[in-house]
Amino acid sequence: MTSRQTAIPYLLILPSLVLAAAIIFWPVGSLIEIATNDVNRFGQLKGWNDFANFSALFANADFISALWRTGLWTVLVVGGALLVSVPVALILNEDFYGRDIARVILMLPWAVSLTMTAVVWRWSLNGESGMLNSALMGLGIISENVQWLASGDLAFAMQVLIGILVTVPFTTTIFLGGLSSIPQDLYEASALEGASRLQQFRHITLPLLKPFINIALVLNTIYVFNSFPIIWVTTQGGPANSTDILVTHLYKLGFRIGKLGEASAVSLIMLAILLVFTIIYVRLAMKEREA
Amino acid sequence: MKSRFLKTILTAGLSLAALTSxxxxxxxxxxxxxxxxxxxxxxxxxxxxxxxxxxxxxxxxxxxxxxxxxxxxxxxxxxxxxxxxxxxxxxxxxxxxxxxxxxxxxxxxxxxxxxxxxxxxxxxxxxxxxxxxxxxxxxARAMYYNKELFEKAGITEPPKTWDELKAAAEKISALGGGVYGYGLQGKEIETDVYYYYAMWSQGVEILDKDGKSGLGSDGAIAAAKIYKELIDKKLTQPGVTSFSREDVQNLFKQGKIGMMITAPFLSNQIKEEAPNLKYGVAAIPAGPSGARGTYGxxxxxxxxxxxxxxxxxxxxxxxxxxxxxxxxxxxxxxxxxxxxxxxxxxxxxxxxxxxxxxxxxxxxxxAPVIPGWEEVAQKTSDALQKIYLGDVEPDVALKATAEEINGILQK
The missing domain is CATH 3.40.190.10 (Periplasmic binding protein-like II)
Structure with missing residues (x-):
């Protein structure tokens, strides 16, 4: 009886495990195979090559700077999105006239495909005929067209802002769910004791929202770290690779230049980074809960 | 339950096999x-x-x-x-x-x-x-020019050399009002080719007789300096590194640039999108020795x-x-x-x-028939972007890139 009971859960997850294995482990397996072999540009393997693909990557200055920039990109976009989303969620959680419309408007960017959003931004940021320049000019804020995407620094800053903009809807949705799970009587009780709004936020809202912030942090980090369309559409990682992150660097290596071995190595490194991040984070979150 | 699951997997596999055959x-x-x-x-x-x-x-x-x-x-x-x-x-x-x-x-x-x-x-x-x-x-590629802008600037015929092109660009840019002399591509596919037009006119080839990169030669550096000078004197549209070929073509269709080099299909696009634009097509300017080259x-x-x-x-x-x-x-x-x-x-x-x-x-x-051509093109475009932005001097960037390309070619 007991042995059957212990077997049942495993049996029940077996189908999804098989499915997961087929769509996760199998491709990862062939990735490892390609990354450790000498490969021609059509993916045909030419034999084991002593991790030459990996050493070629670490000797490549463009890869190293893309690695650092990916970290910066992830921290800025995820951090920015979290900072913006908390107040936005708090406001949308209040009862005010037109709240439903405000919620819909905020969610809209989420409904548009990321690539399409990026294409629209590329047009808007065009130096000579872009909307942003003509709007700023009309408002009298600038007197000369700004070339938003011409230099790496400014282009990257704009990409981070676009990244934050498209990450906010998802993050806000998670926070709204979290806020609605906080019982209203906590606020009433604390108000009776004379707590200010700020104290309520610090001692009630924030602690109870923490698990939701954690989820948003982990999921957004994974999405943003891997996010391809914004950077690819606006600058293709240029000028002179100065806005490349790992995933755009990978695409160029694999499909422009035809170094599939090195490209596979990049994607394994990305997988490893995300895996380590997730494990550390889950550990930390678990520990906190036990304490 | 289980057998049905197996059956689904099997049929899925079979239909996949059928698809590939x-x-x-x-x-x-x-x-x-x-x-x-x-x-x-x-x-x-x-x-x-x-x-x-x-x-x-x-x-x-x-x-x-x-x-x-x-x-x-x-x-x-x-x-x-x-x-x-x-x-x-x-x-x-x-x-x-x-x-x-x-x-x-x-x-x-x-x-x-x-x-x-x-x-x-x-x-x-x-x-x-x-x-x-x-x-x-x-x-192939040739030079498009905007007849209306040429007339306004008092230029009677399209420039035949790069010196004449510079003079014409000065006159057109002087018209002001968001109009620029020469449209220069500095982003995405064929950024390198847009520079080769100037390089070929200096008598330099992408690969020299020994199969080495021509980028480090004096002529190649002179060509990059021509473009850099055009940028510095504001004779091109500003922010060239954010303009792909299509972006420059759009400026041309809007009548905002005097000259640009591109393919025959721009004529078809102008016919459909900007039928009132008065333009002509002329040869790509030549260098001091009369050499010139187009990209086929x-x-x-x-x-x-x-x-x-x-x-x-x-x-x-x-x-x-x-x-x-x-x-x-x-x-x-x-x-x-x-x-x-x-x-x-x-x-x-x-x-x-x-x-x-x-x-x-x-x-x-x-394009030369060599393995790794795409990588050579990529490296060249990267170097040009650095030159156009003013991050690196033309001779330094091009000589370093020529070394890199020779390394790629030896593989």
Whole structure:
């Protein structure tokens, strides 16, 4: 009886495990195979090559700077999105006239495909005929067209802002769910004791929202770290690779230049980074809960 | 429950197997690049007409956006599920030949068939004496200029040399009002080519006689300095590194730039999108020694070695390269004729725009046939972007890049 009971859960997850294995482990397996072999540009393997693909990557200055920039990109976009989303969620959680419309408007960017959003931004940021320049000019804020995407620094800053903009809807949705799970009587009780709004936020809202912030942090980090369309559409990682992150660097290596071995190595490194991040984070979150 | 699950997996697997083995007798799958909205309908029509004339042959056309074509072919060939025929950029051909996936067509080519082509366009598809592809699309570059801006600035005729171009650009930029003399491309595909126009006019080639990169030579540095000077004196549109070829073409269509170098298809676009624009097409400016160069490009259609229906596939190729079929395609897309008979048609003979392009053909350079060409192009574009931004001096950037390219070429 007991042995059957212990077997049942495993049996029940077996189908999804098989499915997961087929769509996760199998491709990862062939990735490892390609990354450790000498490969021609059509993916045909030419034999084991002593991790030459990996050493070629670490000797490549463009890869190293893309690695650092990916970290910066992830921290800025995820951090920015979290900072913006908390107040936005708090406001949308209040009862005010037109709240439903405000919620819909905020969610809209989420409904548009990321690539399409990026294409629209590329047009808007065009130096000579872009909307942003003509709007700023009309408002009298600038007197000369700004070339938003011409230099790496400014282009990257704009990409981070676009990244934050498209990450906010998802993050806000998670926070709204979290806020609605906080019982209203906590606020009433604390108000009776004379707590200010700020104290309520610090001692009630924030602690109870923490698990939701954690989820948003982990999921957004994974999405943003891997996010391809914004950077690819606006600058293709240029000028002179100065806005490349790992995933755009990978695409160029694999499909422009035809170094599939090195490209596979990049994607394994990305997988490893995300895996380590997730494990550390889950550990930390678990520990906190036990304490 | 469990057996049903197994059954689903099995049937899914079987249908997948069935999908990959659709190459029944008489089926010819063709991967074509989508050059414009007219490409799909053209091939659909060709398929219909060919199937009607050849019962038992089933042509299946897959239209793929040009940007993802190489990616699709890479994955298809890797998985062994490639089509029988495919359009490819001729500059990729050497990789296909080296990896032994392209079938030589000489067994099918008759002298009559070979005679249909203009030699200049067929030769890039010939390697080691074997013809591996047929030029399905051909193009060259020439300089477009805005007649209205030229008139306003008091310039009577298009510049013949780079010095004259600079003088003309100064006059046009002086008009003010968001108008610039020379449109300079500094982003995305063919950023390197836009610089080669200046480099070729200095008598420098992409690869010198010994097969080494020409970028480190004095002429190449002088060419980069010409462009840098144009940028510094504000004779180009500002922020060149954020302008792809299409972006510069759009500025031209809006009448905001005086001159730019691009392909024949801009004429077709202007006809549809900016019919009131008064423009002319002229030769690419020459250098001090009178040298000049345009970029010739062909795309080839190739047959894959693993094709099961080579006879039928060849028949379809033969049909595509008849004069009428070629004329319909070339005129729709705005390419240059590759077929001798076709080039004699009134459409081409009486077309002043196209004449400027065909006149330049003797000075046309094609992308060098070397493995790793895409990487060389990428490195060159990166160096140019740094020069245009002013991050690195032209001589430093180009000499370093020449070293890097020589390293790539030695592999």
């Amino acid at each position: 659709v190459a029944l007798a008489g089926t010819v799958r063709v991967t074509v690049a989508e050059y414009s909205a007219k490409t799909g309908p053209y091939f659909a029509e060709a398929e219909k007409a060919f199937e009607a004339a050849n019962p038992g042959v089933d042509i299946q056309i897959e239209v793929v956006p040009w940007d993802v074509l190489l990616q699709k072919l890479t994955t298809d060939i890797g998985a062994g599920s490639n089509a029988d025929l495919s359009i490819i950029g001729t500059r990729w051909l050497i990789d296909f030949v080296k990896q032994d996936v392209a079938e030589p067509l000489d067994q099918f080519i008759t002298p009559e068939f070979k005679d249909r082509f203009i030699e200049t366009f067929l030769s890039p598809s010939v390697m080691d004496g074997k013809t591996y592809g047929l030029p399905i699309a051909a193009s 490009v062909t795309d080839s259609i190739i047959m894959f070695k693993n094709s099961q229906n080579k006879e039928e596939a060849w028949k379809f190729l033969d049909y595509l390269f008849t004069t009428d079929m070629r004329a319909k395609f070339t005129q729709g897309e705005g390419f240059l004729p590759v077929n001798k008979e076709e080039a004699k048609m009134d459409y081409y003979v009486n077309n002043a725009d196209l004449k400027a392009f065909t006149d330049l053909l003797p000075s046309a350079r094609f």
